[in-house]
Amino acid sequence: MKEKILDDIKNRRTKVAVIGLGYVGLPLAVEFARSGFPVIGIEIDERKAVAINEGKSYVEDITDEELLEVVKKGLLRATTDYSEVRNADAIIITVPTPLSKTRDPDLSYIMSAIESIKPHLKKGHIIVLESTTYPGTTDEVVKPELEETGFKVGKDIFLAFSPERINPGDKKWKFKNTPKVLGGVDPLSTEIAAALYNEVLEHLHVVSSARVAETAKLLENTFRAINIALVNELAIMCNLLGIDVWEVIDAAATKPFGFMKFTPGPGIGGHCIPIDPLYLSWKLKTLNYNARMIEVASEINTNMPRYVVTRIQDILNDMEKSIKGSRILVVGVAYKRDVSDTRESPALDVMALLEEKGAVVEYHDPLVPSVSIGERFYSSVNLNPESIAKYDLVVITTDHSSIDWDMLREYAKVIFDTKNVYKNPSRNVIKL
Ligand SMILES: NC(=O)c1ccc[n+]([C@@H]2O[C@H](COP(=O)([O-])OP(=O)(O)OC[C@H]3O[C@@H](n4cnc5c(N)ncnc54)[C@H](O)[C@@H]3O)[C@@H](O)[C@H]2O)c1
Known part of the structure; x- marks a missing residue:
């Protein structure tokens, strides 16, 4: 045969x-x-x-x-x-x-x-x-x-x-x-x-064996989840220290060996990175072993949308505004650049948390015409100088290459940039 x-x-x-x-x-x-x-x-x-x-x-x-x-x-x-x-x-x-x-x-x-x-x-x-x-x-x-x-x-x-x-x-x-x-x-x-x-x-x-192949895949994605968690926590620490986390990462990335660049963001999404490591830790639990690195990384990454909302609260506070009643535009709801997939997207968690606190939330995503969060249905709004100017705050959660970033910066009152879209300092951009 x-x-x-x-x-x-x-x-x-x-x-x-x-x-x-x-x-x-x-x-x-x-x-x-x-x-x-x-x-x-x-x-x-x-x-x-x-x-x-x-x-x-x-x-x-x-x-x-x-x-x-x-x-x-x-x-x-x-x-x-x-x-x-x-x-x-x-x-x-x-x-x-x-x-x-x-x-x-x-x-x-x-x-x-x-x-x-x-x-x-x-x-x-x-x-x-x-x-x-x-x-x-x-x-x-x-x-x-x-x-x-x-x-x-x-x-x-x-x-x-x-x-x-x-x-x-x-x-x-x-x-x-x-x-x-x-x-x-x-x-x-x-x-x-x-x-x-x-x-x-x-x-x-x-x-x-099949087991080695199964575990290799989980190592690949766990490696990403843990390294992303590390830089996400670094972003939180750098904010407390008053240091630009992006500049720190770019500096470290000049090392030609022994370092791999990962960047922070509003959390992790998609069908793989937030989920796969938990398949490994679950299996280990059946053997009475607690996969600590995975648990900690998952906790840090899952909490990033909450952290983003805390930062939004602080930014609005400095503008003598509260989240309640503020008009907030979330830019990018797909879980990563240039895809339309919104599964597990942290942008959706950010939107839900802002809604919960009474913000008036809208979103723009050229690749996602509409999205549902629980019972709420949203349609992507168009970006033009008038529409941008009406928001108290714009939050960048996904950096699709087709978005007109220059127009956004020119007309937005304040931008909270969680993806380092604006590499150069700017009067109205606050970075993660
Ligand atoms: N999306 C990725 O980037 C990616 C990368 C690597 C590995 N994976 C893994 O690959 C697997 C599939 O992921 P995906 O992103 O393609 O999912 P998906 O949801 O895009 O596709 C799965 C498809 O299977 C269909 N389906 C569900 N049950 C079925 C059944 N009983 N019979 C026939 N069709 C059925 C669904 O309708 C859907 O079209 C997952 O285990 C995922 O973790 C995904």
């Missing part, structure tokens, strides 16, 4: 099913299709499946032209019908892994995908989980579920974990040229899954 599977991969006879076509799944499906593999996307949201078949991309990293090219060639098609799994040879799972209300790992999307795959499993299927998760998920949770069908992993079907490293909005590092890690639950699964990915990627780094 192994020779046939490897030969099918080499000769592009392997049909790939990608489950969950979001920020990760769609670029991955397009790349497999571009490399000549017939791809079927399975997506529970019917509107997304229809959009893909019409060549309309809803993910910034994929243009309509790129999508249309593979759809027209018949290499990519999307459906909501799981029975199509039976016609596929490889199944790649890229569904969400959020946190539950109690901030514990929520594997319900993975479990639901596995449940839907099970009735259609066949001998020789290659299954790769890409959703970020805690160490042991592939071995301890996914494998036994799949084996309930009677198929043995490593003998009848093959199972591996390969974490996604997609960086939405990144023009240089795409799915194909970003090195990727992969580890199977047994040597044969590793070999077969690696053969498939090696056909599509420029560099695959194979590790000895």
Whole structure:
């Protein structure tokens, strides 16, 4: 069976099913299709499946032209019908892994995908989980579920974990040229899954187990979360010391070795950095170990929106105003520059906290036309000299490159800049 599977991969006879076509799944499906593999996307949201078949991309990293090219060639098609799994040879799972209300790992999307795959499993299927998760998920949770069908992993079907490293909005590092890690639950699964990915990627780094691959992903994102927490706390300390934190960081970053530049901000957002480290600390809690660095970093980062609101209160106080009744414009609600994703965005927390304290809050984001926070619905306001001048305070929370920053500085009364947009000192700009 192994020779046939490897030969099918080499000769592009392997049909790939990608489950969950979001920020990760769609670029991955397009790349497999571009490399000549017939791809079927399975997506529970019917509107997304229809959009893909019409060549309309809803993910910034994929243009309509790129999508249309593979759809027209018949290499990519999307459906909501799981029975199509039976016609596929490889199944790649890229569904969400959020946190539950109690901030514990929520594997319900993975479990639901596995449940839907099970009735259609066949001998020789290659299954790769890409959703970020805690160490042991592939071995301890996914494998036994799949084996309930009677198929043995490593003998009848093959199972591996390969974490996604997609960086939405990144023009240089795409799915194909970003090195990727992969580890199977047994040597044969590793070999077969690696053969498939090696056909599509420029560099695959194979590790000895799915657990190592799961943990490597969590290290990458925990590293970011902790370093961001460090500079966020530095921003708080520098404010107390009366020192410009941005100048300090730029100075430290001139060191050509042993230092990596991270910058502070209003908190952390997106589907990865605020969430993934908690998958690791949760797993460690089950072993009676408290992952202290993760807990402290999470606490600092989660509290940044509150800190930002405290600073806003101080700025308004100096203007002899209170938050209550002040007109405040929040600029940028996406969680980072040049993407439209607002998941876990700290800007939304800042807005909610300001509303709670009685401010009249509006926002501008060229990439996010509207947003809901709880029951409240907001539409992005236009920026022009008159509209800008009417706010008591403008708070910059995301530094999209398409915003007219010069106009903002010229007409805003006071700007609280949490992203260091204005590198040079200015009469009306106060920095984080
Ligand atoms: N977004 C990122 O930058 C990024 C980067 C690296 C890793 N990841 C990880 O990749 C995974 C996916 O993240 P994402 O950002 O692509 O999420 P997403 O919400 O953009 O996409 C997930 C897609 O899965 C679909 N879906 C949910 N349940 C399904 C099911 N049972 N069957 C079929 N489709 C289903 C959803 O409708 C959605 O379209 C997560 O584990 C995330 O942590 C994300």
